[in-house]
Amino acid sequence: MHAYNDLYLNDARRSLANSLDYAVYSLGMDLNDYYNMFIRSDICTRFEKGDPFIVSGKSGIELTLLIVSRNMGEQEYRERIYHQGKTPEYWAGWALAFYQWYTTCSFSRLECEVPISGIMNMYDKYHEMDIMHFVDRLNEMRKAARLTTYLKKYRELRGYSQSQLSDMTGIPLRTLQHYEQGDKPLAKANAAYIISLARALECRPEELIETFG
Secondary structure, eight states, rough: OOOOOOOGGHHHHHHHHHHHHHHHHTTTOHHHHHHHHHHHHHHHHHHHHOOHHHHHHOOHHHHHHHHHHHHSSSSOOOOHHHHHHSOHHHHHHHHHHHHHHOOOOOOHHHHSSSSSHHTTHHHHHHTTHHHHHHHHHHHHHHHHHSSSSSHHHHHHHHHHOOOHHHHHHTOOOOHHHHHHTSOOOGGGHHHHHHHHHHHHSSHHHHHEEEEEE
């Protein structure tokens, strides 16, 4: 069971690959900053579902300009800078789009476990290998990374301190700390707490309480 119809897969891979490349080399953006803009946007949610208007109807450049304009205001088009061969950023987008389609793992969940910088570190070894070697290795890295709760990972991904999240949700700071440290299982928490946390962290409630595997 994959994320969407494989008829759109090559378009999706090409679009995300070109998007990351264009953001970095043509717009001069930091890869981490742009990728976080992407995964926090509704565009990302639609991309993950294989929305044809997004994955096939938009070029990588159009996708980038749409995402950046929603975060930083309207952006002036800049000519695409081309390179000899594919850049590491292009490969990262190409590989990540395949992984998300193949596993149905959300980009935000993956970023919590293996950030985009970790994906980039895989380039030298894996960019010429069959994509399934990348999939297998990334699965291993995700499993090894699951040493802290998803609550903490999502909080850090959104850039909130524990105190800020406590204020946003109304959950006592000490209680929040117990959940993050695993002293109290979040799965047994008041449902209102879980829903409030999910809203603040922009994720699904079940993503906070899934059992590590």
